[in-house]
Amino acid sequence: MFGPAESTNLGTPPMSDSPWSLLPAASTNAEALDTLYIFFWILCGVALIVAIGAQIYLMIKYRMPANGIHRKTSPLTHNGKLEFWWSAIPTVFFVILFYWGEVDYMKQVTPPSDAIDVRVTGQKWSWTVDYPAVPGASLSNELIVPVGVPMRLTMTSTDVIHSFFIPVFRLKKDVVPGRYTVLWFEATKEGEYPLFCTEYCGDQHSGMIGKVLVVKAEEYEAILKERSKLEYDETKGDKTQADFGRRVYKRMGCDSCHSLDGSNKTGPTWKGIYGRTEATSAGSVTVDDNYIRESILEPNKKVVNGYAPQMPAFAGRLDDKQITALIEFMKEQK
Amino acid sequence: MTTAHTHDHDHGEEPNYLVAKRGLMSWLVTVDHKRLGVMYGVAVLFFFMVAGILAIAVRTELFTPDQDFFSATTYNQLFTLHGALMVFLFIIPSVPAALGNFLLPLMLGAKDVAFPKLNLLSFYIYSAASIFLIYALLTGGLDTGWTFYTPYSTSTGTAVIAATAGVFVAGFSSILTGLNFVVTVHKMRAPGMSWNRMPLFVWAIYATAVIQVLATPVLAITLLLLIIERGLGIGIFDPAMGGDPVLFQHFFWFYSHPAVYIMILPGFGIISELITVHSRKHIFGYKAIALSSVAIAIISFLVWGHHLFVSGQSELVGVIFSFLTFAVGVPTAIKVFSWIATLYGGSIQYNTAMWYAMAFLWTFTVGGLTGLPLSTLAIDVHLHDTYFVVAHFHYVMVGGTVIAFIGGIHHWWPKITGKMYNEAAGKVGALLVFIGFNVTFLTQFFLGHQGMPRRYYAYLPEYQLMHQVSTVGSWILAVGLFWTLGYLVTSLFNGKKAPSNPWGGVTLEWQTQSPPIEHNFHDQPHVYTSPYDFPEIDKSAGNFHPPA
Numbered sequence: 015m016f017g018p019a020e021s022t023n024l025g026t027p028p029m030s031d032s033p034w035s036l037l038p039a040a041s042t043n044a045e046a047l048d049t050l051y052i053f054f055w056i057l058c059g060v061a062l063i064v065a066i067g068a069q070i071y072l073m074i075k076y077r078m079p080a081n082g083i084h085r086k087t088s089p090l091t092h093n094g095k096l097e098f099w100w101s102a103i104p105t106v107f108f109v110i111l112f113y114w115g116e117v118d119y120m121k122q123v124t125p126p127s128d129a130i131d132v133r134v135t136g137q138k139w140s141w142t143v144d145y146p147a148v149p150g151a152s153l154s155n156e157l158i159v160p161v162g163v164p165m166r167l168t169m170t171s172t173d174v175i176h177s178f179f180i181p182v183f184r185l186k187k188d189v190v191p192g193r194y195t196v197l198w199f200e201a202t203k204e205g206e207y208p209l210f211c212t213e214y215c216g217d218q219h220s221g222m223i224g225k226v227l228v229v230k231a232e233e234y235e236a237i238l239k240e241r242s243k244l245e246y247d248e249t250k251g252d253k254t255q256a257d258f259g260r261r262v263y264k265r266m267g268c269d270s271c272h273s274l275d276g277s278n279k280t281g282p283t284w285k286g287i288y289g290r291t292e293a294t295s296a297g298s299v300t301v302d303d304n305y306i307r308e309s310i311l312e313p314n315k316k317v318v319n320g321y322a323p324q325m326p327a328f329a330g331r332l333d334d335k336q337i338t339a340l341i342e343f344m345k346e347q348k
Numbered sequence: 349m350t351t352a353h354t355h356d357h358d359h360g361e362e363p364n365y366l367v368a369k370r371g372l373m374s375w376l377v378t379v380d381h382k383r384l385g386v387m388y389g390v391a392v393l394f395f396f397m398v399a400g401i402l403a404i405a406v407r408t409e410l411f412t413p414d415q416d417f418f419s420a421t422t423y424n425q426l427f428t429l430h431g432a433l434m435v436f437l438f439i440i441p442s443v444p445a446a447l448g449n450f451l452l453p454l455m456l457g458a459k460d461v462a463f464p465k466l467n468l469l470s471f472y473i474y475s476a477a478s479i480f481l482i483y484a485l486l487t488g489g490l491d492t493g494w495t496f497y498t499p500y501s502t503s504t505g506t507a508v509i510a511a512t513a514g515v516f517v518a519g520f521s522s523i524l525t526g527l528n529f530v531v532t533v534h535k536m537r538a539p540g541m542s543w544n545r546m547p548l549f550v551w552a553i554y555a556t557a558v559i560q561v562l563a564t565p566v567l568a569i570t571l572l573l574l575i576i577e578r579g580l581g582i583g584i585f586d587p588a589m590g591g592d593p594v595l596f597q598h599f600f601w602f603y604s605h606p607a608v609y610i611m612i613l614p615g616f617g618i619i620s621e622l623i624t625v626h627s628r629k630h631i632f633g634y635k636a637i638a639l640s641s642v643a644i645a646i647i648s649f650l651v652w653g654h655h656l657f658v659s660g661q662s663e664l665v666g667v668i669f670s671f672l673t674f675a676v677g678v679p680t681a682i683k684v685f686s687w688i689a690t691l692y693g694g695s696i697q698y699n700t701a702m703w704y705a706m707a708f709l710w711t712f713t714v715g716g717l718t719g720l721p722l723s724t725l726a727i728d729v730h731l732h733d734t735y736f737v738v739a740h741f742h743y744v745m746v747g748g749t750v751i752a753f754i755g756g757i758h759h760w761w762p763k764i765t766g767k768m769y770n771e772a773a774g775k776v777g778a779l780l781v782f783i784g785f786n787v788t789f790l791t792q793f794f795l796g797h798q799g800m801p802r803r804y805y806a807y808l809p810e811y812q813l814m815h816q817v818s819t820v821g822s823w824i825l826a827v828g829l830f831w832t833l834g835y836l837v838t839s840l841f842n843g844k845k846a847p848s849n850p851w852g853g854v855t856l857e858w859q860t861q862s863p864p865i866e867h868n869f870h871d872q873p874h875v876y877t878s879p880y881d882f883p884e885i886d887k888s889a890g891n892f893h894p895p896a
Binding site for chain 1: 420421424436491492493497499502503504522567571584587588591592593594627628629631632633634635636658659660663667670672675678681682684685686688689691693694695696697698706708709713714717720722723724726727728729730732751797798799802803804805806807808810828830835850853884885887894895
């Protein structure tokens, strides 16, 4: 079954080699936040050591005498001064933390007016990223951004709530159906970073992983256009339409629900699918070119029995050539 | 606390509550708060075990980054049931309904709770709720997570209605128990027991009961709306039908955040009792501890929005909730400092119950401190919905409530069962639980800090090492808990007979025999002093000298 370990969904090598490389600071927000974060941990560390240190000291010093007979104990019941100070000092630190967190947060949620607009759509279980400023630029499970340029993501979902999370930017925002949420950042470090869904959204929640590609500002548009292209291309190893279809299958995230090896995922497997007769919500159907085409564009019209009607519609996201290639690819899965 | 006069005449013949009446029916229709406490205890521990086994299954699946033992669907059902059973059938009723039922009237010097029959009804409502939830488990499972977030919960094909109906019904049990306890505390205190002479456990249960009565109806309303949406197709939360999915989160957390304090406040109460009795010291800052429980209960209603910092709610609202959340930190810090200060000048006896109390101070302090970054808006944006949050709430719920509950079970075991358990075995268990717990969840802070999201059955290979450490820790914890269950059950058969007051407590429950008689006390007890007035305390002003 699909697991991110194979990274098949992304068509990329593993995103990093060690746990720590997931957490570089790669945005202005991340750099600012890490200062607060470090202050925080020093403060909490000191508080923990003081509290637990006092506890251990008292535990040892006032243990019951070894002869098993209790000694006389202190009649102390309270101490107003002490209680005042141990209420006041934490309060002061809490106010500092609150204020600092609030200031950084307001920066996090206030995009500059010259930010470049990007549209993000979450669906079970992939991200679609569209670039209104670059004609024809649209990516699946991939976010390409230039270094040093503020970007504003306007996000929505077509089904359930997802959450868009980029650890190296220290940013996250829920992606909610029926409304728009906004996230902005300015990347500071080139590289390839993971992008997670952090709001539980069903079976393949764990597989809803994409990547963020931070590139040089001057190369940004060219790379974006190149990566958006999804057409027959011999230089990418396409020898037949089916080869191209395989690339569509991976890029568009079909593989998160449809297996090729006969295993049962969220949708029916594609192994032996072409020509198979399926019982559907609209009666018995033989899987042919027209049924496949219809199921891609309007997936919930005839749903194979035993599966929930939850495939997102691909009308407007796949063109005829891509659909044709997909059908050729499906024919090959015997 | 002392009873008015010790009667010398012999009451030895009167049977204890366990054997006063015999036969299955005498248990099924009992209105004795002690028997109901025991029945609740058995039930909540059963669900603790079931939900714990589910947790071990979850951790074991996470031993490798790939999908190994369970399909995605099964994994999602496992963590959902783990959460739902733990929260609704174990932690919420654990301390109040089991120990609270048993101890509250005893500590107050009363014969029973104010409404004994209502108490029995609560138990049956709880049982019905359990059956509903088990039904959900058997009819295709439930995969929404214990939070039932819409629109996922209104669109998924699993048994959402049965499960939420179960939680809905369980809520009524919680409300009735809370109501019963509030009235009991107000009306049933022994002569001489002013509010300032109530044991702190009673204060904690009282504060909890108030939250139960006020907050739980909101959960009932929310779940009812959810059932209406799913059953009748009326759009309330589902945007496809014109509803608002975030509204559900507001409703849900308006109950479920106060519920966090329903879970932890009784644990605070237990710790206050354990630390004083076993260090032979008056509690430090009685009023501060009692009133901070009440303060936490009040503020707890005003912080639900910190669960929605990244949900798209307005920034101003986020700022206000962040501030109010920090406000909860102050009374909580006061409690921790007061417990530590209570150790000063004591004569501490380290038995198993005290080991748990000392373990609690570490686990709860870690849990409390890691709540601070989550209250800080900018930092929460990074940590929200990652393993950091998972680790934080397990430190508070398990490290706080469960550790306190197990400590409390040991402390009152002689009173409840009339038997002593084996101290050496107890300490082995406490050590295993402490080590296993910390290994499991300390690593999860690092995982979350690295960005590991919650509720993934498969994950990037970079996270593997820490996941494996965590999984091994969970196995140690499981061994510790089964070990504990083992020697406690054994003690019922071959444990030494418990004296009426094995630890030298001065609260009223120790002033009657172990186990208590059916009506608790032979004579109405009277109260003249504070509940922590131990004979070891040196009252000859100024003669106390710390040991060298």
